Every structure is written in C-alpha cells, then in structure tokens.
Amino acid sequence: MISSTRTADTQMRPDSRFPGALVHESAYVDDNVTIGSGTKIWHFVHILPGSMVGRDVILGQNAMVGPNVSIGDGCKVQNNVSIYEGVTLEAGVFCGPSCVFTNVFNPRAMISRKSEIRATLVKKGATIGANATIVCGITVGQYAFIGAGAIVTRDVPDHALIVGVPARRIGWVSRAGEKLGHDLVCPRTSERYRMIGPDRLIVEN
Secondary structure, eight states: OOOOOOOTGGGEEEOTTSTTOEEETTOEEOSSOEEOTTOEEOTTOEEOTTOEEOTTOEEOTTOEEOSSOEEOTTOEEOTTOEEOTTEEEOTTOEEOTTOEEOOOSSOBTTBOOGGGOOOEEEOTTOEEOTTOEEOSSOEEOTTOEEOTTOEEOSOBOTTEEEETTTTEEEEEBOTTSOBOOTTOBOTTTOOBEEESSTTOEEEOO
C-alpha cells in the first residue's frame, strides 16, 4: 500500500505561465489561456484554449472551462461545473456545485451545430444555485439569485430571486444575497432599494 502525507494544499503549485496563480498537479491547462494572480485551479480541472480566467477566481474539482470562455475576477465555480463556449461570467459570480450551462438550444448527436452557439451572460455578483440549469441565449442580471435546481429559460432581471421548473421570480435579493421584504431594505447591510418599474430594482443609497 502506498501512503502519502501530502495534503491537497501541498499539491497546489505555481505555474510559470500564470504568475501568482496556483494550479493543482492533476489539473490540465491548455496553451493560449490567461489566468490572473490569486486564482486557484483545483483537482482535475481542464481549461481549454482561448479562455480567460480573472484574478482571485476559484475553480473547484472537476470543473471544465472553454474553449473561448471569459470568467471575471473573484468568481467561485464549485465542483463539477462545465462552462462551455458562449458563456461569459462577469466579476463575482458564484456557480454552485453541478450547475449546468448549455450553449446550443436544440442539440442532436448526428448534427453539428457549432455555428449555432447562443451566448449566455451572467452579470456581476449573480449566484447560481446547485444543480440549476441555465438554458443558452439568456442574460442573468446583476446580483440575481438562482435557486438550487431551477431551470432558467429566459432573461433574469437584476436582483431577482428565481426558483422552480421552469424558473420564475418570487422576490428580490440585495447585493449581499439577502431576500428583501416589503420595505426593500437589506436585513444584513441596511441598504435601501426601490422599484423603478415592474421588473427593475436599484440601490437607493
């Protein structure tokens, strides 16, 4: 029996191609990839060519990125998430374990539809819950919160709280991720929000 005293952290190593980043020894990073300082790439991650990963990003075990994907600064991508071509994550996005992105609306195994990829944009600070599915071709607004297991088939407004199959809005959340009551005041930060239309919420102060 072979034993090892190494911990997961000791298996993280600097990579001369990406100053300030740490890459687990089991990860595979293709050529023509950009990774920012402070980023951690964990077990069995694969990053494909043309992808740009920002600063202070965490890519959890068994994640796949690319090709030609952009991930903004400070994003956290949990285990078993594949971020395919056509998907863009702005800064501070959280992707829960095993959440799913698609990039072709009507795939068939026998028909190549690489030219039919539909772009998906997840804006700054949004959260996507575990096992949620984001159908391609939509925009998830800033600081929106997608509940676990939801199937999102259309655009999501900023700050919207979305749950269900198919997903629907059941409320609003603050920038801190707290559900807002009728007073639209964040219970964690005391930030105040106001409606400026039936589907648009903004910070008041």
